[in-house]
Amino acid sequence: MALRVFLLFTLGYFLSYFYRSANAVLAKDLSAEMGLGPAELGFMTSLFYLAFASVQLPLGGLLDRHGPRLITPAFLLLAALGSLVFGLAQSFPLLALGRALIGVGMAAALMGALKAFSLWFPRNYATVSTLLVGLGATGGLMAATPLAFLKEALGWRGVFLVGSGVVVLVALAIALGVRNTPKGVAWPQGGGVGGLREVLGNGPLLRVAFLALAFAGSFLALQTLWAGAYGYALGLSALEVGNLLLLYSGGAVLGFLVSGYLADRLGTARVLLFSALLFALGLLFLLLKVLLPAYALLGFFGAFNILTLTQARELVPAHLVGRATTLVNLFGIGGTFLLQWGVGVAVGALGYGAAFLGLLGLLLLGVGLYLPLLRKG
Template sequence: MAARVFFLFTLGYFLSYFFRSANAVLSKDLSMDLGLSPAQLGFMTSLFYLAFALTQLPLGGLLDRLGPRRVTPLFLTVAALGSLVFGLAPGFAVLALGRALIGVGMASALMGAMKAFSLWFPRTYATMSTLLVGLGATGGLLAATPLALLKESVGWRGVFLGAALLVLLVALALYLGVRDAPPGTALPRASREEGSAWRHPALLRVGALAFSFAGGFLALQTLWAGAYPYALGYGAVQVGNLLLLYSLSAVFGFLVSGYLADRFGTARVLLLSGALFALGLALLLMKALGAAYLVLGFFGAFNILTLTQARELVPPHLTGRATTLVNLMGIGGTFLLQWGIGVVVGSLGYPAAFLGLLALQLLALLLYRPLLRPPRTGQGRA
């Protein structure tokens, strides 16, 4: 049963990563077929993240009260509906609705897995959860050349109609094939007085680090790590190679981060990796792009440990709310930092933008540093 839990939740996250990445390959087809302007294309694509972020807090409460076995399949069904709406969309408005529904539904893929893993793999939680993320992130590879070949055969609409059926099958498999917790272990329940993750102020320190660390990592990976070398005069193939280095380094970072956290302690590994991510930002300022992208990708992936840290700071009945709160800060950081970097670049240039990102990361690490004290599970620390 434990292996089935891991496989099915990992498959759900794989599909989530595929959907978030798919529009990069399909953007030309969507624009031509539906007459989308660049602004409409960008707004529609960003709705995945906006819907994903807005869903986090209510999702956490549902996971804690009802369990991941019921909640995750329900949300995946919403994602399947969104994929169906997207595939049948006659124009921009319906397309945007479908994209938003996919974001709402896929918000449960990672968080449901984190809740389930906290119950099924309590002693190796960091290792198993980051292994999930590393393997799931390969969904982005499926949304590259394989997707380009597939849409030539069935069209972009056929891709989303087929994906809707696949997501629905995974939802059904999760509902029928997994349990919330191992046999003999009850799903932890919170009393009304204990039901708020906000009562644990240490989570705000973790959230601040997630804002700069996860937000900075994703803001670079999904936009500025490509735009910057273009601005320096690099050609398309060179830029593609740099982005591949960033992404492959991130996959390896995801895969080893959990093992290191279990071996040496989450707070220690998170602080060190955050500092090395700051080093990568300094390398960007020095225009040493090869070394910078290797460091930023590999150590930036360790940002996933902010979710592990959130789980360690609260009792079991609050893990859903704690992890979704911290994830909200990371996704919010992605929105704001991606936009903010653009504003600074437009007025002051790339060096000022990267210097600001470096300063923010160092400030977040300073705020996080008190959590190096040995954790007391279930008690928040200021």
């Protein structure tokens, strides 16, 4: 049963990662067919993250009270509806609505898995959780070069219509195939409304959350849109852009797979800080248009942002894991919305150089605020 729990939640997160990343490859087609400018494209794509972030805190309470077996599939069905709306949309408002519904629905994919794993795999939580993310992040690989070919065969609308049916099947598999806890393990009790106040008043947790805003927000804003759009702006072909995104997403998969292992042995705070600084180096290379090292560094070390979620679990008791991880994820995904949209506005007004410099400055601010946790560790 433990292996089934791991595999089904990983499949759900694979779909979440695919959907969040797909617009990077489809940006040119969406802009051409729907008449979207950079700001509109950035806003529409970022609605995934705005919707995703808006449900994080109530989602945490639902997961802590009712468990991921029912909550995750219920949310996934909303994502299936959103995929259907997006694929059929003939106007910008409907396109935006579909993207937002996908974001709401996919909100429970990772958070439900982390809640389940805190009870199924308590002794090696960081390693198993980052293994989940590493395997699930192959959805980003699917949304790179393979999606470029799939789009040519089905069209971008066909991709979303077929995807809707796949999401429904995965939702049913989770509802019918997993348990909230192993046999003999009681469901943790406690932490009602006061539990939310407790996590909001946790100073170290808030420092982790701000780092998630800068680190995860930049990583995902680039991977899921602007790393692809930047390649097109430099005059690269769709296949060349797909290959760069494959490098980015392939590096991310490797980063996710090793980050938990390193954190369990070297300390979460130390590994998280080191990776954030190397991600900053990748942003510097991006500014200098040194593309191959930039995409490799941004993908591999950007993936270590997932340690903000595993560290959140270290800072609270078991009955608050859902709320603590969703709080940190609220900052990370909310940051992705703000940064993905903000980069579009900055690109339209000042160009890519200014936009990437802004991401670099925000990340260094997050690192500075995080430093007391390293000293404490």
